Amino acid sequence: MVHSMMDDVERVLISTEELKQRIADMGKQISQDYAGKEILMIGVLRGAVIFMADLARAIDIPVAIDFMAVSSYGAGTSSSGVVRILKDLDETVEGKHILVVxxxxxxxxxxxxLLDNIKSRKPASLRMCTLLNKPERRKVNVHIDYNGFTIPDHFVVGYGLDYAEKYRNLPFIGILKPAVYEP
Ligand code: XMP
Ligand code: MG
Structure with a gap:
């Protein structure tokens, strides 16, 4: 039998249909809030790519896109708070309406x-948008302008999120079987 990614999934937390519906709503809200303006969306590589592609197409005002890649020092699946820029923006930020994704x-x-770093480049405005929010593990207070879904403290994959660079292309948000993490 051919191994399918689905065999590694314990359960679906957020379905393709739920993602589609919520992202359409977020796009409408963002389009209203920024009516008459243009946005520069800054996607945080690599996890935000799939969400950003769908969100951008749910927005009906002009959207430019750029990317940043950052890495946090420290081991495993939790961040240390020390962040290093691996890829900086190609676009300038000054005077633009920035939406971090x-x-x-x-x-x-x-x-x-990231927000501190971008703020220092003098944008006209700065907001952020996230597909998922896991508030149980918060270490610093951050203001989220647009939140897709609040989820419990599970490690999730799919729709851009990976485990060891796999599962990003699952079309839903899911939880993996414990056996997947065993060596
Ligand atoms: P912070 O700094 O908010 O980091 O702790 C957020 C980044 O950590 C990664 N992350 C996850 N990646 N499933 C993933 O695939 C998860 O459940 C998860 N939780 C955190 C992710 O890269 C995010 O940008
Ligand atoms: Mg990330």
Missing amino acids: EDIIDSGLTLNY
Whole structure:
């Protein structure tokens, strides 16, 4: 038998249909809030890519896109708060309406660093948008302007989120079977 990614999934937390519906609503809200303006969306690589692609198409005002890649020092699946920029923006930020797009806010440390960093480049406005929010593990207070779903403290994959670079292409948010993490 051919191994399918689905065999590794314990359960679906957020279905494809739920994602589609929620992202359509977020797009409408963002379009209203920024009516008459243009947005520069900054996606945080790599997890935000799939969400950002769908969100951008749910927005009906002009959207430019750019990306940043950051890495947090420290081991395992939790961030240390020390963030290093691996890939900086290609676009300038000054005077633009910036919307940072994240896959998930966990400790909040990555976002906290990113927002401070972008703020120092003098945008006209700065807001953030995340597909998922895991408030139970928050270490610093961050203001979330647009939140897709608040989820309990599970490690989730799919729709951009990975485990060891796998499962990003699952079309839903899911939880893996414990056996997947065993060596
Ligand atoms: P913070 O700094 O908020 O970091 O702790 C958020 C980043 O941590 C990763 N992360 C996850 N990745 N499933 C994942 O695939 C998860 O459940 C998860 N929780 C946190 C992710 O890269 C996010 O940008
Ligand atoms: Mg990330």
